[in-house]
Amino acid sequence: MSIDLTPRWDKFAVYLPALQYHYASAVEDEQAPKKRDFPKGLTMDDLDFLNPDSKLWHYGYGLYSAGQFTDALPKACAVTNRKKRHTTILGDSGGYQIGKGTLKGTEHFNNAKTSAEVCQLWKDSGNIRKWIVQWLEANSDYAMTIDMPLWAKFPSNSKTPFHSCSNEELIDLTIGNLKYIKEKARGKTKWLNVLQGTTPEDSKQWWNAVKGYRFGGWALAGNVGWRGGLENVLFYVMTMRDDNAFEKGQEWMHVLGVSQPTWAVLLTAIQRGIRSNCDNESFRVSYDSASPFQAGGRYQKVVRYPKFGKDASTWTMSMHSAPINPIYADTGNQYRFPHPSPVGDLLTLAHLNIRGGEFQNGAYDAVSNHLLTNHNLWVYVRSFLEANELAFMLSSEADKAVPQKLIDACAFIEDLLSEERWTSKLKKEAKLLEEVFSRKSIKDLVEEDDLR
Secondary structure, X not given: OOEEOHHHHOOXXXXXXXXXXXXXXXXXXXXXXXXXXXXXXXXHHHHOOOOOOOOOEEOOEEEEEHXXXXXXXXXOOOOOOOOHHHOEEEEEOOHHHHHHOOOOOOHHHHHOOOHHHHHHHHHOOHXXXXXXXXXXXXXXXXXXXXXXXXXXXXXXXXXXXXXXXXXXXXXXXXXXXXHHHHHHOOOOOEEEEEEOOOOHHHHHHHHHHHOOOOOOEEEEOHHHOHHHOHHHHHHHHHHHHHOOOOOOOOOEEEEOOOOOHHHHHHHHHHHHXXXXXXXXXXXXXXXXXXXXXXXXXXXXXXXXXXXXXXXXXXXXOEEEEOOOOHHHOOOOOOOEOOOOOOOXXXXXXXXXXXXXXXXXXXXXXXXXXXXXXHHHHHHHHHHHHHHHHHHOOOHHHHOOOOOHHHHHHHHHHHHHOOOOOOHHHHHHOHHHHHHHOOOOOOOOOOOOOOOO
């Protein structure tokens, strides 16, 4: 019987695996791959975690980005063919690709000589905004608005067309996008207004400019999100609360690109505080990463469960190289995949290593990577669920397996959201918040999750 993890997330901030098209399309095949070993009784569509009929496991949440595509034409995959009653998909507008200058259809922007020319090109690019909005309405239940990231100005992005634009120009373009969505959207998805910033000053500037556009909720990106640190996130959340950003009618707040057990718990504490103090008991917080797909499909790594002890260093994801060796090809059941998960328990190393011989070009094929990715997805979802279930037990039980500083930070967050005068209280606990979020000890296992 398939394992359904979805109901156990009702009280927690939800993790959204950032689906990659090559995986989402591959797992739509209702047949087992021909001419290769494959777990008996399974087909490729059993690797689709969105599918409630999978023989392995089901999880009803995910993120899918328009930035992977070039138009709104439907492409058969796990998202387009999902059973909507059992799933919730958050669509990403491709703001990362826009900021990096890699969004298809904007190549000619590189010919612009000035920031004014770049801005005009975007304003004239009605077809780009049109297909992004249409794609999001066709594929998602919630969708992020089209943001023009302020981090495009960073030196690392000097080759992108928006690098020369000022804060004011980027914010003005974003306002134009919000107006476009307000006028052109057909009501087929609920929009989350994306909030950006690189400093406290420009974050506040962005918020004041866009806060009047209230759709279905919000998305925290750039340094407004987790990379700015926990204190900064709380400052922004409290600022939003003071402006009634979490009143009824606002349903969701997403934090982009984070997949760490500590943040899984901290974001649940924020959700609990909002639900309790903002008269919005069904408000949802979420977070995403592409790490399971990157680890399994790009780096061929096996993700391991955290050890979850009172030491904060045990609250991290880890990984190591997958068992890749042509010697395992055609060995039948002799060697088992040694890592537990619904698919891992059925795997042999012959299912993964399908090419033998000294001169073969790699023992793994694309199906091997998809099998490994499904294992990694399970480990991520199951680990963040366990982190939350440990942290939000009764305190007498939680302190046996959860770092005390994490417990204290969660209690502080929930209490902070009940305070009217909160600024001094937040500053007073800056040290605790910095210790809970350490970039050195709590780093995601696969680079930074910039894939949106």
